[in-house]
Amino acid sequence: MTGYFLQAFIYLVAAVIAVPIAKRLGLGSVLGYLIAGVVIGPIIGLVGEETTTIQHFAEFGVVMMLFLVGLELEPKMLWNMRNRLMGLGGLQVVGTTAVVMGLAMFFGQSWTIALTIGLIFALSSTAIVLQTFNEKGLAKTEGGQNAFSVLLFQDIAVIPMLAFIPLLALPELVAKAQLAAATAAEHHEELTLVAGLPGWAYGLVITASIALVVVGGHYLSRPLFRFVASSGLREIFTATALMLVIGIAALMSLVGLSPALGTFLAGVVLANSEFRHELESNIDPFKGLLLGLFFITVGAGIDFGILFNDFFLIIGLTIGVMVLKAAVLYILALIFKIKNSNRWLFTLSLAQAGEFGFVLLSFTVQNHVLPQEVAQPLSLVVALSMFFTPGLFILFDKVILPKFEQQSNERESDTIEEKGTVIIAGGGRFGQVVNRFLVSNHVNTVVLDHQADQVDSLRKVNTKSYFGDATRPDLLHTAGIEHAAMLVVAIDNQESSIELVKYVKHTYPKVKILARAFDRGHSYMLRCAGADFIESETTRSALEMGAEAMRNLGQHPFHVEQQKIAYKKVENQSSDKLYQAWLDDSEGERFDNNYRKLFIELEGTIKHAMSKDRSDKHNQSERAWTPPPKGYADDIDE
Structure with missing residues (x-):
């Protein structure tokens, strides 16, 4: 044994x-x-x-x-x-x-x-x-x-x-x-x-x-x-x-x-x-x-x-x-x-x-x-x-792989044939959703992407896009950045996105910049660079997923909506403090002592807000949950 x-x-x-x-x-x-x-x-x-x-x-x-x-x-x-x-x-x-x-x-x-x-x-x-x-x-x-x-x-x-x-x-x-x-059969029979x-x-x-x-x-x-x-x-x-x-x-x-x-x-x-x-x-x-x-x-x-x-x-x-x-x-x-x-x-x-x-x-x-x-x-x-x-x-x-990428990216930048009210830098999954939403609401857009395969794929589904590096000033000029109302930054490279925001905000301060962030640290760097609005690629969808989980666990939809509003409110109220704590750290470390302390406080505040019993039950900010007026169904029938 x-x-x-x-x-x-x-x-x-x-x-x-x-x-x-x-x-x-x-x-x-x-x-x-x-x-x-x-x-x-x-x-x-x-x-x-x-x-x-x-x-x-x-x-x-x-x-x-x-x-x-x-x-x-x-x-x-x-x-x-x-x-x-x-x-x-x-x-x-x-x-x-x-x-x-x-x-x-x-x-x-x-x-x-x-x-x-x-x-x-x-x-x-x-x-x-x-x-x-x-x-x-x-x-x-x-x-x-x-x-x-x-x-x-x-x-x-x-x-x-x-x-x-x-x-x-x-x-x-x-x-x-x-x-x-035959010899072995004498000792063992299968x-x-x-x-x-x-x-x-x-x-x-x-x-x-x-x-x-x-x-x-x-x-x-x-x-x-x-x-x-x-x-x-x-x-x-x-x-x-x-x-x-x-x-x-x-x-x-x-x-x-x-x-x-x-x-x-x-x-x-x-x-x-x-x-x-x-x-x-x-x-x-x-x-x-x-x-x-x-x-x-x-x-x-x-x-x-x-x-x-x-x-x-x-x-x-x-x-x-x-x-x-x-x-x-x-x-x-x-x-x-x-x-x-x-x-x-x-x-x-x-x-x-x-x-x-x-x-x-x-x-x-x-x-x-x-x-x-x-x-x-x-x-x-x-x-x-x-x-x-x-x-x-x-x-x-x-x-x-580098050889094919070099051949792909050696292609000359496309000639941009139109000016856009909104310029979208990045034609990936995030940029595509933004572009489809704007175009369906009759907003003129110009989509730029430095991946030739990505541009070709978009064109196959009738999405107009142009091959070129959005971080190049001459390409932005050709796309009409001087007259654009807005720039949406949705490129995958974090460093490039920060440099793009810095350049556009410094050179064209009237252009509003909306940027996609990969995480909280990236969002702080974009904010520091001058972005006017920053959206994390996961926060909103994760919050919606959490809400859907609560609904499937038997929570009332109105209660779930209240909890979502409370969560967003606490996050928004704390964002400036967290950003300032991040700025105070000379090295930009996410878990500096002051930052960590504030972050832990934020978690406690969120838990407190989630557990608080609302006395007003609903208010004007939650109008979507107010019962519809009398005669509403009759108006629809007419």
Whole structure:
């Protein structure tokens, strides 16, 4: 028993140290787990032969992952993404598999081994790519969204791969396995429901098992989860979720099917369940821990002797696979008209092999499709390609993206054909709303933005805008700043917005300046620069959200409106004091002692105002809540 505790402690210590460091370095958690396994295995030698046994246990994390993937696949979402999902994703998997298979056969591999290798390298790393997209804010870009479609298709494609790969088993490997199994059978007999059944009976058992998962998941799971949820015990709900996943995996194993296939199917069936999110939150920690353990065992099982003996071959294979995948992805980006830097983001982000490659390699060895001497070098290729992925993102950030931005911004400023009563600096989401509101009320506007792509996007929806840097005095002059009544500052760069306000207020003091602030500190700097009116981009919407929350919690709408007015009143009364305290601090630090004291007082004042019982109930400032006059409805009818 002590040995198990020590082994568990070693694995956990390695994960706790390596994964946070890897994430800080931008390498991602998967690479962190792999590095942890490499350190405690081949380098230090703290773990050894038991890693294979642990890996079989940890593979249950893959089963849980596919259950969660199934939960995310709502039919409506899949239908909306069908073009990119089937087009980009399908062509990427088929194209990469075909190219890799062709090359493997050219170098003398049998078609079954070549096809298996092609399927393994067709997959990319969902964990690394999506995490990097989120960290770098690339998820909403055109390249990021197309890459997500491909990754989603790949995750779905793993299921038919797991069902298909056992059919490619090599007869000589099967014969060896049967001999080993016959020897082992004397000591251990594996449970099965289909041993010795004729083909027709085996087919019926499989059909019945799948039907049980689908029908039971649809009709029986909801009453079960409602019954468990009524107990109010979170741990029982967690136990139920685990029972469901483990039970389906066991059923699939008993009938000779992949446990991952069954749990994926169950996840899809439950995708529209009202308990979906609760299931996700309960299963996810177990999935993450087991998957992490699986990747540690992969790292611990890497044979560096093979790497050093065939160093140039493995490095060459790694680079070759990444170049081939990038070529297929780039061609697809051209076909689907993914443009500019998004094309390169799409190409480079998916050029590596993925974590499911380890899963499929382990699966192929277990099912006698790939010999161990072929699978070991391939696992090194998968791992190295994942290690190289952060370098591809650095290449995109430092070399490719600046090049396209420079080309975009080298475009000459547009010739401004009209003068505007209001000049709007910045055509982003904030500036667009202001512009639409003014234009719909017949106010002439001139919208300036220094992002060429943004200007082109606005023109596609018939919003007149001009490419150019609003901080340039000559462009402001051309836009008619001398005769404008107002300047709306909605540019994203905080420093540039402050400098623009300073320049316009000094040079054209009669022009009213309305500015968007990102936070309280930015609003103080804009006020100091001379802005006449400042609106925080989140304060008003956050207040409305809080009010809506109160209404949904059962508060009377009139009471909620009173609370909003009280909150705004206290904020407005305190704004001058807070601004002065901020000014008094020579360094402009937000949490200077005096400022912090006033801010804490403001919080107390707001709480007091919220709790005070209004005696007048309503006044003229709340006219919108005064009952309408008699005869109002009759006037409308007329």
